[in-house]
Amino acid sequence: MRGREVYAFNEIIEEGPAEHSALERGLIVKNGCRLRRGDTIILDTLWLCIPCLPSLNWKDRVRQSVERLDENDALAFKRLQGSHPTRPGSTKRICVTENPEQRFTNNAWTLNDTLSTGRLRERLAVGLHEISFGNHSCSPSVTVSLPCLPDGYTSCGSVKLEVVRELMQGQEVTFTYLHQHDLRKPTSERRSQLKARWKFICQCELCTKPEGSIS
Numbered sequence: 264m265r266g267r268e269v270y271a272f273n274e275i276i277e278e279g280p281a282e283h284s285a286l287e288r289g290l291i292v293k294n295g296c297r298l299r300r301g302d303t304i305i306l307d308t309l310w311l312c313i314p315c316l317p318s319l320n321w322k323d324r325v326r327q328s329v330e331r332l333d334e335n336d337a338l339a340f341k342r343l344q345g346s347h348p349t350r351p352g353s354t355k356r357i358c359v360t361e362n363p364e365q366r367f368t369n370n371a372w373t374l375n376d377t378l379s380t381g382r383l384r385e386r387l388a389v390g391l392h393e394i395s396f397g398n399h400s401c402s403p404s405v406t407v408s409l410p411c412l413p414d415g416y417t418s419c420g421s422v423k424l425e426v427v428r429e430l431m432q433g434q435e436v437t438f439t440y441l442h443q444h445d446l447r448k449p450t451s452e453r454r455s456q457l458k459a460r461w462k463f464i465c466q467c468e469l470c471t472k473p474e475g476s477i478s
């Protein structure tokens with residue numbers, strides 16, 4: 264049976280210095296809302312989408328695309344962090360960068376399209392607003408399906424989060440920044456991948472389990 268489609272989150276706190284408000288960020292299940300396995304959360308969002316081609320001066324294209332955003336969306340882009348916190352009480356490092364390319368790559372998703380020629384094309388996209396506030400877990404509570412996005416600097420598209428275990432109000436919705444198959448790797452390997460790319464030490468439920476208790 265298909266799950267319900269729900270909108271599930273508390274308002275994201277945007278006040279205060281970025282370093283502080285980032286600690287409060289995360290997709291938290293709002294009051295009176297209970298998510299069941301199989302539910303789908305739909306997030307309509309604006310995407311910045313940049314081709315990832317070796318020959319392309321993509322840094323300039325990131326700058327150009329950011330300059331074309333309207334005021335609200337430009338602000339949303341500016342609020343993106345260099346790395347995201349992972350609750351609870353982690354030793355994460357929040358890196359706030361003014362550099363648009365770094366801000367872009369730190370928050371980017373990889374889109375793979377199969378062209379009519381059968382070749383694979385890789386693009387990077389950043390979703391503004393809620394999806395970029397989601398925190399990582401190596402034992403995530405949702406899986407993510409990205410939209411098909413047309414070519415162009417910006418486009419709208421819904422991202423779907425499918426709930427894989429029950430979540431009560433106040434609990435955090437998490438997904439993985441790694442590939443799904445990387446979640447089967449040992450803790451030390453997952454942590455070093457996350458540290459290298461996103462600059463934080465994962466403190467998720469799986470990473471903080473005592474060695475030997477992981478089944």
Ligand SMILES: [Zn+2]
Pocket residue numbers: 400401402453465466467468469470
């Ligand atoms: Zn972890």
